[in-house]
Amino acid sequence: xxxxxxxxxxxxxxxxxxxxxxxxxxxxxxxxxxxxxxxxxxxxxxxxxxxxxxxxxxxxxxxxxxxxxxxxxxxxxxxxxxxxxxxxxxxxxxxxxxxxxxxxxxxxxxxxxxxxxxxxxxxxxxxxxxxxxxxxxxxxxxxxxxxxxxxxxxxxxxxxxxxxxxxxxxxxxxxxxxxxxxxxxxxxxxxxxxxxxxxxxxxxxxxxxxxxxxxxxxxxxxxxxxxxxxxxxxxxxxxxxxxxxxxx
Numbered sequence: 633x634x635x636x637x638x639x640x641x642x643x644x645x646x647x648x649x650x651x652x653x654x655x656x657x658x659x660x661x662x663x664x665x666x667x668x669x670x671x672x673x674x675x676x677x678x679x680x681x682x683x684x685x686x687x688x689x690x691x692x693x694x695x696x697x698x699x700x701x702x703x704x705x706x707x708x709x710x711x712x713x714x715x716x717x718x719x720x721x722x723x724x725x726x727x728x729x730x731x732x733x734x735x736x737x738x739x740x741x742x743x744x745x746x747x748x749x750x751x752x753x754x755x756x757x758x759x760x761x762x763x764x765x766x767x768x769x770x771x772x773x774x775x776x777x778x779x780x781x782x783x784x785x786x787x788x789x790x791x792x793x794x795x796x797x798x799x800x801x802x803x804x805x806x807x808x809x810x811x812x813x814x815x816x817x818x819x820x821x822x823x824x825x826x827x828x829x830x831x832x833x834x835x836x837x838x839x840x841x842x843x844x845x846x847x848x849x850x851x852x853x854x855x856x857x858x859x860x861x862x863x864x865x866x867x868x869x870x871x872x873x874x875x876x877x878x879x880x
Contacts, residue, residue: 641867687751829863
């Protein structure tokens with residue numbers, strides 16, 4: 633798929649409008665027209681891949697449990713709209729989705745990409761990459777799947793398994809080594825933390841045929857500045873706002 637259309641990635645879904653990393657937030661992101669949905673995956677104690685950013689559930693749900701020590705059945709009992717509802721009182725109870733459930737909801741005919749960030753590390757992170765790719769292949773959705781993270785070993789492993797899968801390499805501060813790594817392993821994009829981006833860096837990234845991006849951009853003022861610096865991909869919690877700017 634063409635990874636650069638409007639350049640907007642919905643960070644954990646349309647998480648301004650719906651609770652992050654829920655099916656509802658992903659469907660909302662599709663509805664507003666983003667290029668990509670970004671999501672996070674972790675293993676439960678019974679080795680299901682669930683979609684959640686943190687290693688514990690307390691920041692978003694009504695009970696604080698350690699994901700790696702909790703079964704899928706136990707996690708499914710929690711309300712993952714609990715914290716979001718404090719500022720959005722009409723939000724219904726929402727459950728944690730598995731990666732399979734997100735794939736199923738998005739559908740094989742989707743024109744929106746799914747960018748997966750494995751939160752496990754080391755050997756377990758490698759297995760998470762393998763399991764996610766295997767699931768995408770099984771469901772016929774591999775053409776709309778990408779990966780993003782700052783763990784070089786995991787992103788390199790994606791390319792070892794399937795060089796055609798897009799990789800958005802997340803970095804905090806740009807270094808010459810990041811450019812060399814992205815070029816050597818065939819990564820499609822370098823996504824830098826927004827506060828450390830310069831025009832010179834964006835130009836160097838483009839010069840080697842890689843797309844420069846920024847995370848996580850929720851301020852309209854910062855969005856305009858980064859556009860002027862040459863940034864072409866944006867991870868944002870406010871995708872509808874950013875798309876409206878691009879379309880007007």
